[in-house]
Amino acid sequence: MSERxxxxxxxxxxxxxxxxxxxxxxxxxxxRRFARGLRTWQRSGSVPETSRWQAISxxxxxxxxxxxxxxxxVRDTRxxxxxxxxxxxxxxxxxxxxxxxxxxxxAGARVLAETAxxxxxxxxxxxxxxxxxxxxEADERRKxxxxxxxxxxxxxxx
Numbered sequence: 001m002s003e004r005x006x007x008x009x010x011x012x013x014x015x016x017x018x019x020x021x022x023x024x025x026x027x028x029x030x031x032r033r034f035a036r037g038l039r040t041w042q043r044s045g046s047v048p049e050t051s052r053w054q055a056i057s058x059x060x061x062x063x064x065x066x067x068x069x070x071x072x073x074v075r076d077t078r079x080x081x082x083x084x085x086x087x088x089x090x091x092x093x094x095x096x097x098x099x100x101x102x103x104x105x106x107a108g109a110r111v112l113a114e115t116a117x118x119x120x121x122x123x124x125x126x127x128x129x130x131x132x133x134x135x136x137e138a139d140e141r142r143k144x145x146x147x148x149x150x151x152x153x154x155x156x157x158x
Contacts, residue, residue, distance in 0.1 A: 053110060061106070065117065069093070072113035074106060085109035089117045 023031060053063045059076040069092030077086055083102040087109040091098050099116035103109035 061110070063110075063113070070098070070117045070121070072110075072117055074109040074113060076106070087113040087116075089113055089120060091120070 053061045053074075056062050059078070061074045063072040065071070071090050071092075072087065073090075074085055074087045077084055082104045085103045085106055085108070087101055087103060088097045089099040098120045099113075101109075101112055101116070103112055
């Protein structure tokens, strides 16, 4: 059964949903500004870029990915040859870089950094899936053990 829009509502308004949050009082104004910004972007049809390369100095560029908390940096070492551009991928909360390397040109360093960041998060996501599967398997084993114990020792109450 399809959901029909009431005729009194404009088509654009149907994409909004009402949300109730419990937040500290000092956050209310920030959340309202954020919601206004989202509505403005929605109406204009332009969505802000979440990650793009930005020059932070003549010899360094930075790309921040807010979704995963990753930061990719490319720095021009001014050394001629294959090691001229040094790239790193760091993750919020980690002291050591998740990946690092060198490239001959800026575009190559960007591609390597972006690929390394994507691979890091893909690997992390697959480890989380494996962890969820392990928890489900452990729960299933506990359930089977409990049932077996109840069959063998019916006088014991769970």
